[in-house]
Amino acid sequence: MAHNNTHETEWKGYEKAIFQISFIYFLIQSVPLDWKYYKTVFSIQWSQLNYHDLINITRYYPQFITPSAPEFGYVNWLIVLGIAAIVAAIWTFRNKERTDYDTLYYWLRVVLRYRLAFGVIGYGIIKLFPVQLPGPTLSDLNTPYGDYFTWKIFALTTGISTAWYESFLGLIEIVGGLLLLNRKTVTIGAGLLAAFLVNVVIVNFAYDIGDQVYSSYLLLIALALLVYDTPRLFQLLVLGKKTIANKFHIVFTNQQKSIRTVLRTAFLLFTLLFVGVTGYNYNKDAYIYPKTPGLKNAYxxxxxxxxxxxxxxxxxxxxxxxxxxxxxxxxxxxxxxxxxxxxxxxxxxxxxxxxxxxxxxxxxxxxxxxxxxxxxxxxxxxxxxxxxxxxxxxxxxxxxxxxxxxxxxxxxxxxxxxxxxxxxxxxxxxxxxxxxxxxxxxx
Missing domain, CATH: 2.40.128.20 (Calycin beta-barrel core domain)
Known part of the structure; x- marks a missing residue:
């Protein structure tokens, strides 16, 4: 494996320090290192899949402590950041002579692209059908407005529009996730998802939904992917100056290209499996509500x-x-x-x-x-x-x-x-x- 970079530059000291911390930080945040995650994966009954199993796979992020309230979950971010800073310091001490990290940066972006796609496509599919936020029940229609938590008001309000609005939100997530799978469209996909996820984070805080940390985590990855092209976009769109695209890329052997194709195909097949399972659950057993039929003609x-x-x-x-x-x-x-x-x-x-x-x-x-x-x-x-x-x-x-x-x-x-x-x-x-x-x- 080799690389080709027509605009190779030497990294400055502070750039290397920031990258080293970021590299360790995002690897810990994105790559499942918790044994409990693999316990969950291997405990799944693959012959009886349901969309909750698939969502549990997609929403991994490390938790060193269990927070007493959702917003305290950010403490885990600080723990990861502390670990990353310590490892980066050791890395700097042992590798002072290295002048650039272009190749590692490339692979970090690959990890972040697929991690973000994995998360948003999963949630996009359960909005597309829609399973995540179903419409109000008859009991809901006979419950006073003041008897709801704010998150349930938001969920029911969104669920009312199951045929249009919620499905459209899911489509945005799916399209954004698929754009991340091609290196040429990563910035478009990351930009689309960053704009979408800002709204998701605000909604989580405003309505106290409980997914503040996870939605912020996905937004952080989208912003990290955008950083790569932000200086060039600023120079082109804001300053109106001529801008040269970053030409760095990895040159793969034929065998490596085949492996990459297999892995990408496996990811897409898993996505299709996700679609099929969620669609089946939505039509046969929405799973968020009870499945046993009630007393005949009593509704x-x-x-x-x-x-x-x-x-x-x-x-x-x-x-x-x-x-x-x-x-x-x-x-x-x-x-x-x-x-x-x-x-x-x-x-x-x-x-x-x-x-x-x-x-x-x-x-x-x-x-x-x-x-x-x-x-x-x-x-x-x-x-x-x-x-x-x-x-x-x-x-x-x-x-x-x-x-x-x-x-x-x-x-x-x-x-x-x-x-x-x-x-x-x-x-x-x-x-x-x-x-x-x-x-x-x-x-």
Whole structure:
């Protein structure tokens, strides 16, 4: 392997020092050195892939300490920087005679190009379908605005536009990532992604989404790739002066070219695998919401017409902690109940991977005001087995009757073994968000 540089220059002392620190820093940040990462990779059931497995592979970055809050994750950056400074000092001492690092700089950019492409294409695909930010559920449409964390408001607002806006955002990430795979279009791709990721970082901080560190990490890589051509772009576009492109490149042997082609093809095939798996999950099992179908023809919003405990009727109340106010049956096996009693609000972002419906928490994450129950159906005995997803120690067993298509009668025991009797009356409620504003509406 040789290199060809028609404009070879000797590096200044401070340039070498900055490069040495940067080289070590970005290698530690980009190349998986944590054994737990490889444990995750080898624990994946490749015959039953899901997009969470693939996302877990793409979002690696070193964590020496687990932060108590997302913004404290930047401490890990300082640790990596300290390690890089120490190694760079030793490197300088042992290699004082070297005049340039053009070849190493080339390979560092290769690592950063593929690391950034790996990350943004992964997230781009789950926006393109869209899986990352699905539209609001019926329970969401019946939850007061003030009962949401800011991140959930952003997620639902973006998810409403699933057919257009979110998919467009994903397309930008995918296109930017693919541009990084060709050396001639790296600057275009890095510039596109830098502009995109600035917005992502700001959104993470403004809405407290929780991915501040990772989005900043991807932005840092994009900016590092842009640095290479920034002086020439400034001279050309701002100063309007004649600018000579950097002609440095590596001359590969035929065997090395073949290896490079194989690796690039493998990367693209993995990307296509990612597309296929995500598309399958989106059409068959969105995976962020429960997958088990709910009670047949029960989907809808219900007013709680009657509510009794141990034979004692409790009239409708906005303050009684026992009284159910309204109920939503989702298309999947979840019902959500509006009450005034305190509940355990799920403060996660709800995107953790799980095959079990009870552990799929996105529908209740970041929201208050409603208790979410996962339920199993015994259709022979007409019994619903409810388990509270906000507090898994709470279990209800309720017999159901359906005297007509609008009414569901529930009777049985709650978690305290009290006898309960509940009559639900389905309301044909209309939602402006689903109707749009192109036609006259009467609600």
């Amino acid at each position: 809808g919003y219900y007013n709680v017409k009657e509510f009794s405990i141990n034979g004692k009727p409790i009239p409708y109340s906005l303050t009684d902690p026992q009284r159910w106010q309204n109920v939503v049956f989702e298309k999947w096996a979840t019902i959500s109940v509006r009450t005034s009693r305190p509940l355990n609000v799920n403060i996660s972002n709800g995107t953790s991977s799980s095959q079990d419906d009870i552990d799929r928490k996105y529908e209740l994450a970041g929201a208050g005001g409603r208790n979410y129950f996962n339920y199993g159906i015994d259709s022979v005995n007409q019994v619903l087995k409810l388990q509270n997803k906000n507090s898994t120690a709470e279990n209800w067993s309720l017999h159901y009757e359906r005297p007509d298509e609008k009414t569901i009668i529930l009777s049985g025991k709650n978690e305290k073994q009290d006898s309960v009797y509940i009559v639900l009356d389905k309301i044909n409620k209309q939602y402006l968000q689903l109707k749009g504003r192109r036609k006259p509406l009467t609600l």
